[in-house]
Amino acid sequence: MPAVRVPKERAESLKERLKKLGLYDGKRRPRRDGDSVLLPVIEDPGIEGLEVLPIDLPLRPERQIYVTLEDVLREKLSEEELRHLMRYDVIGDIAVVRIAPELEHRVEDIIGGLRKVHPFLKVIARKGFHSGPFRVGEYSVIWGENRLETVHRENGVEIKVDLGRVFFNPRMKGERYRLARLVRDGEKILIPFAGVLPYALVIARRKRVKITAVELNEEAYRLGLENLELNRKRLRGEVEFIHGDAFRILPELPTYDRVISPTPRGVDALSLTLSKAGRFLHYYDFVHEAKMGEFRGRIIEHCRKTGRDCDVRIKKVSDFKPHTFKVCADVHIKG
Template sequence: MNGMRLKEVLETKLSKRERSFVRASFDTVGSIALVEVPDELRKKQKLIANAVLAQNPAIKSVFKKVGAHKGRFRTQKIVWLAGEKKTETIHKESGVFMKLDVAECYFSPRLVSERLRIAKLVKKNENVLVLFSGVAPYALILAKHSFAKKIVAIEKNPVAHKYAFENLVLNKIPADKLILLRGDVKEKIPELKEKFDRIIMPLPKSSELFLETLRSVVKKHSMIHLYQFAAEDEFSAVAENIIEKCFQLGFPCRVVGIVKAGQSAPRMYRICIDLEVK
């Protein structure tokens, strides 16, 4: 439901001032709505959650997001507001089913077009490495919507890894096409005895700290998609810093493009720096 509709529904239940605080939209993951409730509306949060439920038959539970994604598994604290007290759901994105627990795994439904963008860049028979793979949304979308030969995905959260496996089965993807590895990228990459045509690094908070692990898996013309958070006037500087790091690590790269892949705060963006090893 968009915010205008929600505000209309709440017209008789909230004052004009209160309605001005209602957030314009909310995330939907499967049958779960994840809403943001400003402090000014804390006393009305159940009422708002019930309005969301009443207006959206596909939504069965409403949870409130509390703070940002945090910790080593990048999970988000959520608080139940209305409907079923169930945090497990199945989300459908671009024809792919993704089962997950929203309290225990990172997942953003907002990356739908970014994942398809990457899938379209994959050339026939590429071998792709997805780091920080979570419940495997990138890997699954690539398996279904690209001509990749093989995809290897690495995730250290055991719960997300378990769901990634379920998702492989749920989407009938052969286990030799999508290989799911559980563990720390820094420990798992050295065990890989091959080079990759494309490497995806969706950990915007700190992916640059893992560039050194790529040394054994990149080759000439490998493509790297590295995510970062950056202010709009810093995109080029952030990319320059990455280029410098790659050079120092012994695999000089060129920037093919910088793409906005969502907004994380006012004037702050999640960007994807597309790099090619020279």
């Protein structure tokens, strides 16, 4: 985790600003350094004039006692039971968990453990699977307030979500940061399947760009508009948001420097999105490890058919199921 160096007289105000951006790392201790203070941050906040140092400031002792859910549950669960513990997500003040059938009798312990590790939680929800064209997950609240709406902070932006009505995946945070770093000021970018606008917000926060985003789910569109308002003052770029079916709307649009396609699972939007990409396409899909070469070949063939020379790199983004990965094809169109 990095730290930022700030003059000591500005330390308090900057700390508050970093907290509002969700980038202050409260688990670590700030440190005096001559006339400066080193403030712990989760990532480079991208604030002009701030020096970012690759320093791991020490953890606060009180936070060291319980660091992970596994640490907390080690007191109560057997080694065998701990093996069935699944990864969970914290989205705003909601923890989202999957509980294996083997731990059904441990639900209360898991709730207690999550509350100990994340004392700010207001809701704990159990998650089923994503389904339907809008890829909305099934959730049931098992502790706390009866709601699935919250504001999540990521990469310096606030993202309002309603997990019962829209798709949102906090694990794509690093991917969004990666793309925001690849983008150059001045680009025109198209994002079909835009959801509540996480990619658009993270990119527009960092770069002076013009983004056109398209989303079919009316609830996601409505929340996306709210998110633009919520982040208005911190965005450098502009975002135009269109409500509608990408397959009908894209053919009417011009080409863009860059297209980012967070494609819904089971949808083939390759030729649609490639036809709108002037220089770069980032195409997400789910691919079996034995079919990576075939997937890459399909993209190259699409490029060839449309008279373009493309460089294609496939990046594994996350595990999806055994031997199948969520991947991003980074396509560079050279001619």
